[in-house]
Amino acid sequence: MNNFKYRNPTKILFGKGQIENLSTEIPANSKILMLYGGGSIMKNGIYDQVKKALSGYEVVEFGGIPANPEYSVLLKALKVIKDEKITYLLAVGGGSVIDGTKFLSAAALYEGETPWDLLTNKKPVTEGMPFATVLTLPATGSEMNSGSVITRAETKEKLAFGGPGMFPQFSVLDPEVVKSIPQRQLANGIADAFTHVMEQYMTYPIGAKLQDRFAESIMQTLVETAPEIMKDPSDYEAASDFMWSCTMALNGLIQQGVPGDWAVHSMGHELTALYGIDHARTLAILAGNHYRYNFETKKEKLAQYAERVWNITEGTLEEKAHAGIDKTDEFFKSLGIDIKLSDYTKDYSETGSTVAKRFTERGWEGLGEHKSLKPSDAQKIIEMSY
Amino acid sequence: MNNFKYRNPTKILFGKGQIENLSTEIPANSKILMLYGGGSIMKNGIYDQVKKALSGYEVVEFGGIPANPEYSVLLKALKVIKDEKITYLLAVGGGSVIDGTKFLSAAALYEGETPWDLLTNKKPVTEGMPFATVLTLPATGSEMNSGSVITRAETKEKLAFGGPGMFPQFSVLDPEVVKSIPQRQLANGIADAFTHVMEQYMTYPIGAKLQDRFAESIMQTLVETAPEIMKDPSDYEAASDFMWSCTMALNGLIQQGVPGDWAVHSMGHELTALYGIDHARTLAILAGNHYRYNFETKKEKLAQYAERVWNITEGTLEEKAHAGIDKTDEFFKSLGIDIKLSDYTKDYSETGSTVAKRFTERGWEGLGEHKSLKPSDAQKIIEMSY
Numbered sequence: 190m191n192n193f194k195y196r197n198p199t200k201i202l203f204g205k206g207q208i209e210n211l212s213t214e215i216p217a218n219s220k221i222l223m224l225y226g227g228g229s230i231m232k233n234g235i236y237d238q239v240k241k242a243l244s245g246y247e248v249v250e251f252g253g254i255p256a257n258p259e260y261s262v263l264l265k266a267l268k269v270i271k272d273e274k275i276t277y278l279l280a281v282g283g284g285s286v287i288d289g290t291k292f293l294s295a296a297a298l299y300e301g302e303t304p305w306d307l308l309t310n311k312k313p314v315t316e317g318m319p320f321a322t323v324l325t326l327p328a329t330g331s332e333m334n335s336g337s338v339i340t341r342a343e344t345k346e347k348l349a350f351g352g353p354g355m356f357p358q359f360s361v362l363d364p365e366v367v368k369s370i371p372q373r374q375l376a377n378g379i380a381d382a383f384t385h386v387m388e389q390y391m392t393y394p395i396g397a398k399l400q401d402r403f404a405e406s407i408m409q410t411l412v413e414t415a416p417e418i419m420k421d422p423s424d425y426e427a428a429s430d431f432m433w434s435c436t437m438a439l440n441g442l443i444q445q446g447v448p449g450d451w452a453v454h455s456m457g458h459e460l461t462a463l464y465g466i467d468h469a470r471t472l473a474i475l476a477g478n479h480y481r482y483n484f485e486t487k488k489e490k491l492a493q494y495a496e497r498v499w500n501i502t503e504g505t506l507e508e509k510a511h512a513g514i515d516k517t518d519e520f521f522k523s524l525g526i527d528i529k530l531s532d533y534t535k536d537y538s539e540t541g542s543t544v545a546k547r548f549t550e551r552g553w554e555g556l557g558e559h560k561s562l563k564p565s566d567a568q569k570i571i572e573m574s575y
Numbered sequence: 576m577n578n579f580k581y582r583n584p585t586k587i588l589f590g591k592g593q594i595e596n597l598s599t600e601i602p603a604n605s606k607i608l609m610l611y612g613g614g615s616i617m618k619n620g621i622y623d624q625v626k627k628a629l630s631g632y633e634v635v636e637f638g639g640i641p642a643n644p645e646y647s648v649l650l651k652a653l654k655v656i657k658d659e660k661i662t663y664l665l666a667v668g669g670g671s672v673i674d675g676t677k678f679l680s681a682a683a684l685y686e687g688e689t690p691w692d693l694l695t696n697k698k699p700v701t702e703g704m705p706f707a708t709v710l711t712l713p714a715t716g717s718e719m720n721s722g723s724v725i726t727r728a729e730t731k732e733k734l735a736f737g738g739p740g741m742f743p744q745f746s747v748l749d750p751e752v753v754k755s756i757p758q759r760q761l762a763n764g765i766a767d768a769f770t771h772v773m774e775q776y777m778t779y780p781i782g783a784k785l786q787d788r789f790a791e792s793i794m795q796t797l798v799e800t801a802p803e804i805m806k807d808p809s810d811y812e813a814a815s816d817f818m819w820s821c822t823m824a825l826n827g828l829i830q831q832g833v834p835g836d837w838a839v840h841s842m843g844h845e846l847t848a849l850y851g852i853d854h855a856r857t858l859a860i861l862a863g864n865h866y867r868y869n870f871e872t873k874k875e876k877l878a879q880y881a882e883r884v885w886n887i888t889e890g891t892l893e894e895k896a897h898a899g900i901d902k903t904d905e906f907f908k909s910l911g912i913d914i915k916l917s918d919y920t921k922d923y924s925e926t927g928s929t930v931a932k933r934f935t936e937r938g939w940e941g942l943g944e945h946k947s948l949k950p951s952d953a954q955k956i957i958e959m960s961y
Contacts, residue, residue, distance in 0.1 A: 195586065437785060445587075
């Protein structure tokens with residue numbers, strides 16, 4: 190096990206009716222900016238629940254934060270924060286709204302030239318305007334971590350930032366929100382959380398037995414819960430297991446003391462930036478082929494995964510490892526997710542080389558747990574996924 | 576899954592050499608009271624490492640905190656805190672030293688009549704003097720939770736307290752400390768952590784799939800690691816898995832959203848108070864018989880445990896459940912722990928009725944996840960354990 194430093198100060202309020210407790214968590218006299226996305230919270234009743242819970246506060250609203258939170262939109266919200274002298278941010282939404290709110294939390298206190306620096310200077314953010322979240326879409330884990338990914342349409346960039354100042358003060362996780370989520374987004378949430386675990390787990394054996402078993406626990410729970418959720422999103426018990434699994438998949442716990450890969454995310458972000466493909470679907474397109482391409486360095490872990498998550502006990506280590514990869518592809522397909530790039534765009538013949546070129550231009554550090562993957566490797570993995 | 580509120584702000588510094596980082600975590604200008612136990616830290620080099628790391632601070636020492644931290648000893652430490660105008664407490668030790676330090680943290684700011692109130696008034700403690708820990712004995716999980724158990728010899732009492740103000744600010748977990756721990760205490764640590772998980776898990780099915788799997792993960796890791804640790808405590812990899820498992824066993828994570836039992840601890844505390852039997856050994860004496868006595872209400876979970884932790888796949892649900900209990904007893908015995916009260920004292924013929932009487936006198940709320948066990952039930956479970 191590697192050395193690690195770990196702290197996660199976010200408070201979780203989990204369960205039915207927890208939105209009511211917003212006023213016990215947000216300091217009195219706060220001037221709140223309530224941030225949300227495309228307005229689905231108007232239809233499913235969450236907007237009304239939140240507004241009612243905030244009745245004692247001065248509240249300004251900013252809606253319309255898009256999937257892949259867009260820099261130019263966030264700059265408008267930043268102006269509202271400054272003009273209105275906002276003191277507290279409340280994200281009501283999924284990963285995009287929460288990630289956008291993290292950017293605003295940091296940007297509100299940033300004193301440099303342009304807030305885009307936060308995305309490019311790679312400095313951990315230690316301080317931000319206090320913020321909290323009401324999660325409406327289990328998937329990204331952003332509600333209990335300190336990371337954020339922001340998109341800039343102008344330059345077709347999608348970049349990450351974060352730091353110890355970027356944890357939500359608290360997050361409300363009410364599984365009742367799951368029942369009004371469309372099938373497409375449920376599938377995305379399951380695939381996103383599952384891949385988050387894979388990125389932190391599917392590397393090489395490092396003897397961190399408990400982290401391995403925790404990672405496998407989350408994947409087993411997602412595999413077991415996925416068909417129940419897809420069939421009946423109003424199944425509260427299944428929704429609870431799904432929601433808590435998504436949070437635990439990327440709240441920092443399972444990554445402590447172990448190597449991380451994250452190459453699938455790095456490549457996937459490019460596919461979203463280039464084609465607007467849903468984040469989770471880019472991961473499903475690439476994951477299997479990433480493991481096939483890097484089979485030799487990952488086969489021990491792949492075989493362990495096949496055994497423990499998919500109960501594949503027959504065959505050689507290599508056979509089990511390959512079966513594990515196939516099971517992963519099948520799992521994504523069982524959610525109704527297409528796993529070839531050509532299912533999403535006809536304009537894919539140059540994608541591999543385009544992404545490789547972008548990586549090279551941006552200054553390349555090497556991808557994967559060994560930081561050994563070159564732009565040409567990424568190109569090949571993407572080409573395997575056409 | 577039940578509703579829950581969860582927050583754990585303790586920072587963990589895990590791994591070799593982390594003691595060096597004390598000075599980056601403790602505020603400059605702190606006046607530190609360094610608390611420890613019987614002096615084993617003098618022999619294993621930890622005292623020297625800590626003193627070196629604290630060389631920039633004013634440090635007062637208080638040694639001699641006994642196993643089952645004793646109220647009268649802690650009152651002496653409290654006088655030192657007040658006389659010396661201490662501002663920061665550093666526990667260097669195992670669960671007893673840490674629990675004692677939590678009491679001092681609370682008592683240092685307590686303004687009521689007597690600090691014993693903290694143990695009897697059952698109010699969650701929201702504020703204390705800042706404190707941190709350097710863990711020298713993996714077992715209790717106290718290094719990452721907000722609970723504490725204090726003993727008062729005068730009245731043969733052993734009582735718990737805690738609250739959101741009782742989390743360590745940070746804890747240093749260096750698995751290298753494990754190599755100098757005597758076999759008896761290693762066995763105690765494994766049994767203690769294992770039973771902590773059982774108390775939070777062995778109740779009734781509530782559909783919290785991830786919490787169940789996390790609990791099983793910790794138990795599987797302890798079962799797998801125990802023989803390695805007992806054979807060679809200097810095996811750093813095994814020590815790391817053991818240490819992190821003990822912390823995760825009682826840091827609040829696996830208890831979220833699920834019922835808790837804790838009857839084994841309640842009864843066990845009485846055996847320690849009456850006979851001075853090591854805490855972990857009281858748990859090993861009682862656990863198996865507690866599950867046998869409450870078989871009907873726990874058999875579904877017992878069978879799941881038998882299957883997932885002990886790979887018992889043959890037989891009826893009842894047969895698997897019974898086999899799981901037997902495996903638990905065998906596990907404790909494999910650590911060299913005797914599991915009958917009569918192995919520890921010849922003076923046991925009245926223990927059941929004595930404990931029942933103490934429970935009745937103290938005001939009885941009912942034990943176990945249903946709060947349905949009466950003093951007479953506790954008496955019978957203890958009598959089964961003679």
